[in-house]
Structure formats: structure tokens, C-alpha cells
Amino acid sequence: ECGHISLSAPIVRLGDSITASCVINQNCSRPGLDSQILWKLGAELQPGGRQQRLPDGTQESTITLPHFNHTQAFLSCCLTWGNSLQILDQAELRAGYPPAVPHNLSCLMNLTTYSLTCQWEPGPETHLPTSFTLKSFQSCQTQKDSISDCVAEDGQSHCSILRKHLTLYQKMGIRVQAENALGTSVSPQLCLDPMDVVKLEPPMLWTVDPSHEAAPPQPGCLQLHWEPWKPSLHMSQKCELRHQPQLGDANWTLEGPLPAETLQYELCGLLPATAYTLQMRCVRWPLPGHWSNWSPNLKLRTTEQVPI
């Protein structure tokens, strides 16, 4: 090897100093002739190298970059050679920050894939390759019985724990760990039972088919029928209905709590001969859970008022 750079540390905090030394062995420098060792940061020459000849005849130059504020750069050790400058070695310098403590850790249980997806806020940019790993344990008190790590993909702030790693209906402790070359930080623990953070999909809301033998709706009434989201049929739920006449900026009116499933529900007290927008949502109940989003709009029109 002609020349070899060694660094105080290849990765430092932004603004810290970096010291590098470059040793040129004899077979690369011309005997008797003291070639000058020069340093380049990227394409720019860097003054301040202190050069000395070592007892074994090799030459060494040391340089300190006081405040290194590039996130990435190449430092080259060069030798004057006739009127050219020869690059003999090159080292990659990186600078950034240790990871901040990830915050806003939250999880949702997906009943289609039956996986627990957790997401978090990673905190400020570290400028360094930083890995995020979900560390989860079968219990919230002790850190024994750890569940296999869930490593987020590069640049992603979420990870999904597969069903086979979960013990449903049991509390588990979850933390997210951020790690890069400058340090590691761990979020506070989230203690939850996956089934208590199920995110339901909205129920299906229909109007009852008029051809059905049921009696036609009263004026100012609508006949509705709904069904909870299929994958959540085994969960007891309660639901809410909201409706709004399509008149200027009318407000929503809320009806609830309503049972998770009815064959037929008559909604009355509405304005006759008026177009209404209806929506429904459900939540696991009485066991804990998250409300589903509101279902897509169902647009219906109440019948005319029969002249008395």
C-alpha cells in the first residue's frame, strides 16, 4: 500500500473535529526527495497538515479538521509528484447526530392481515443511516419473553408484527429503538392488548329494498339496514348513525348508540320530501377499541307529506 489514512473516527457529530493521519511508505516516495503530503476535502486542498519523517523512513502527515460540518465528504491524502498531485488514499467522513428518542408510538391491529402495525415519529434528521426496531415483550412489567424484533425498512417509520408473534387478549410491552453510529435511543413503553387497538372498517349501510314486503316508509322517515364489517362479526360492537339534510350548511344529527346489526331500522323525525346524506360508524364495545371511519355517504330522499 502506497499510502494509508487512519481517522480518529469515521463518523462524528456535526461540528466536531476530526483528526486524520496519512502514512506514505518508502516505495511510493522517491528516495532522498522529500515529497510534500497534501490533503484534499472533496476537491478542495486543505491547509494545516503537519508532516514528519518517521524513524523507519516513512513520512506521515496529520491534519485536524476543527469543525467538520459536512454530513458526508471524501478526505484524500495526496503527494506532490513532479508537477502533478497523486492521490494515494481516500477516506469517507460522515457526520450527523445520534438519534432522538422516537415519540408518538401508536399501534393498530389490522383484522385483514391480523398483524399489529405500529408507527412513530422518528424525530429530527440524523444524516446518518439509522435503524428503527420495534422491541416487544410478552408482558409490560418484565423484559423477559421478548418477541422477535421488527426492523422497519429503510426510511420507514412503521413496522408490522406478524400474527404468529402475538398473544391476543394479553397485554404486551412495545418500545421502538433508534440506533446509528453515534448512539441508541429508546421510546417509552406502550402497554397494550392488540385486540384493544383494533381499527374497524366502516359498516355497510343500505336502505331497505322497497320491493321488500315490508310496509313503505312513513313521510319524514327512512328505512335502513346495516351490517358490521365482516372480519369483525365476532366482536360485539355499538354503532352511531349521523344524517344531514342537503340544505345549505345543515349540521349533522347523531343517532346512537345503535346495535351492530339490524335487519331493519326506521329513522323518523326527518323533513319530508328532502334529500338526506347518511353515514355510520362502529366501535368494539363494551371491550375497548377504535371507532371505524364513517361509512361512505348513503343519499336518500324522504317521501312527500300526504296532504291531510
Add this chain to the structure above:
Amino acid sequence: ECGHISLSAPIVRLGDSITASCVINQNCSRPGLDSQILWKLGAELQPGGRQQRLPDGTQESTITLPHFNHTQAFLSCCLTWGNSLQILDQAELRAGYPPAVPHNLSCLMNLTTYSLTCQWEPGPETHLPTSFTLKSFQSCQTQKDSISDCVAEDGQSHCSILRKHLTLYQKMGIRVQAENALGTSVSPQLCLDPMDVVKLEPPMLWTVDPSHEAAPPQPGCLQLHWEPWKPSLHMSQKCELRHQPQLGDANWTLEGPLPAETLQYELCGLLPATAYTLQMRCVRWPLPGHWSNWSPNLKLRTTEQVPI
């Protein structure tokens, strides 16, 4: 094991016969009482089982299904047990056809992924899991120096051979082999140099920027400029231009052969003050290749005729 079915062959040609035998060992039939062995195909009882007691005391029943014309069915060996029917073993029967010889094998070289994609017609449905594999060799004469197999995904009739397996500019022999439980068939060999089956993308066709210092176009003329598709810049090509006035059902007029690249080309002999649609395509030339598709339409208008 209570009962065990053995089959003449688990997979047969549609319409062929299948013979099955079922042995019931002693610990499953009540001592002294001769239980009757019955067969069910799917849910239907199958008459015709020939039952006998073997020297070692076990009972065996043999049945032949003369013309098995289901593509798939389950054959169950059952025992009368009091007034119930006990299923002791079940075998899956499948029937179909050996693969026909795949035909219309053709290949295209993709210059973006630098892979050779070959496609073929698989022939009639075999009703059986059938694998298609591209078998290719470095030469068309001998079958030595085989290139690693390219196995098509299930149900797909194409496969792409990666760049690292190809020796460009040399002829290679390619066949597609179809294989299932009832046999194997191989297509005739296709002998080609991947570079001779490059599929070019269309060239880029523009009008010359009028603000350019060049003189404005003559009446009845258009100033054009084109560039071949970037990944094919290293290939010498010829191109063709076609144009059509936007008047009723005017025909295309063809101009060519044209060089693959020009800074500026004046197309004259057109109707003045008329909107034209222009398209261009190129082909590797003089070496073999496929014409690109026509480029997207370029719509231009010729200038007014200056009153003399």
C-alpha cells in the same frame, strides 16, 4: 393406521381407468364381525368394490373406476360401523392431458433491463400443474454449454433470461419445455443472437424551435429534429417519417430511409397553411433488428402561402 388406500396411479389421462385398493387392519374392524368396506368418490358412494379377507386377517377391497373423467376428485375408503359410515382413508385423484408441444416461440431483447424475454403459446389446457422452462444453449448446433434454466411463473407463458446469462452478438439456441405428471414436450429450437431481436422504443420527434437563429420554414415546409431512443444510441439505425394532413381521410405519406439523427431536417412539398400529423420510427440497420413502434403524434401547421 386404520385403513390405507393405494392407487394404480394418482394421476391419469382423462377417461383412463384407475384401480384403488384399501386395506383395513384388524384393530379397526370389530373382531369376528365382517364389516363392509365401501368407497365414496367425492360425496357419492361407488359400487363395484371387490372385498376379501387376507391371510393375515386384514380385510382388503379393490375397486376400478373404468373411465375417470373428473380433473380432480377425492376417493374415500369407508367402513360400515353400526349404522354410520366411517371414513378411514382418502386419496386425491387427478386426471388431465400430457402437455402439447408449445408453439410460436419468439423472443425480444429489452434494452432497458437488458434481458431477453421469450414468450410462447402453451397449447390446450392440461388440467394438471404444468411447468414451462426455457432451455437455452450457447450454440445452436450442440446442446453443450447450457445456460441456466428460466422457469416461467405459474400460469405465465413468458420468461426473461438475465443479461449475465447472455453472450450478446453470438447465436444461441432456445427451446421451451412443458412438463407435467403425464409427460414432457419440447418446442422446436429458436436460433438467434439476442442483439438481432432488439425491440427499439420510438425516437423523439420535435419541431425546431422557431426562436432558434435558423431561418423560419418556407411555406409548405416544416422544420423537424429527432433523436433515437437513448439506450440505442450506440446502434447504427435508419428511420422513417410519415405525415398526414388533417383533412378528412387523407393517407399517410412515407419519407425514408432517413438517418437516425439530425439536428435539423426540412420537410417540404406540403400543403401550405395546413395542420399535419407526423410520426417516426427507427430500426437497427444495417445489422438486423425490429422496427420500433411509431412515435406519438407530432401535430404541426405549415405557414401561409405568401401572396405573389
Add this chain to the structure above:
Amino acid sequence: PLDPASSLPQSFLLKCLEQVRKIQSDGAALQEKLCATYKLCHPEELVLLGHSLGIPRTPLSGCPSQALQLTACLSQLHSGLFLYQGLLQALAGVSPELAPTVDMLQLDVANFATTVWQQMEDLGVAPALQPTQGTMPTFTSAFQRRAGGVLVTSHLQSFLKLAYRVLRYLAQP
């Protein structure tokens, strides 16, 4: 020696010209990446390192248009390509950003060497045995592989420039 122009099929010459242009564009792409990402833009800055690593260069002396000896020229063209194929393989392990470009370049050089070798066989001037790769430089650090990439590509581009001139001369109608 063979009469230069007549004995080489036009399709062979056209393929060679096409392959040279492709390799030149692969090489330019690699040089561009080495310069943009690692600031290694000038091979002249790496001559000393090249000597210490023992990166060989290869002449194309049998191909000057005045006294063209076709067999010598083809065989030098092939052994030069064969050497560069080896040198590019020795760069294996170069950074993930560069690896696809180096792989493409190495495959294209290897295929061009095969095209020339196949033509030598067709002319009956190919040696009985395929050449074997000599000892290659060993690159012991990421920097040396990058610097080696700059030097090998730069030598290869000069080699191809001369080869292209000869092939165009031979391809003249």
C-alpha cells in the same frame, strides 16, 4: 498474413463497432459516477497508485493502419479485451452504487472478447487453447477498488479509441 480488408465479414466489423460504442458509453457512465460520487475525476492523479497496485496497460501495436497484420491485430485486440475483463472482475466488491455499472461494463467487454475470438476461430487463426487470466492486482480497500476503477476504465477507453479507429478503417467499403 491475411489481407486485412477482404477477409473480415462486414457484419463482424459492424457488430464490433456497435460493441465498442456500447462499451465506451458504459465506461463513460462509470467514470461519471466515480467523479460525481467520489471526486475521483482525473486518472493522472492516480498514476503513482496505479504503479504500486500493478495495474497493467496493453498495447494495440499490431494494428496501426500502415502495416496492419490482421492476425496479430485481432489477437492483440482479443488479449487486451480479455485482460480488461479480468481487471474489471478484480474490482468485484466495489460499492453497491457502482456495482451494476461495473457488471454491465465487464459483461459487455467479455462478450466483445467472445465476438473477436469467434471470428479468429472462423478464420482459423485462433490459438488452440483459450487464454488464461494472468495474476490480477489485488485491491485491499474500498478506495483502491474505486481508484482501480478509474484507472482501468481510463486505460480501456484509450484502448477502445484506437480499436475503433482500426475497425472503422477495416469497415470502409
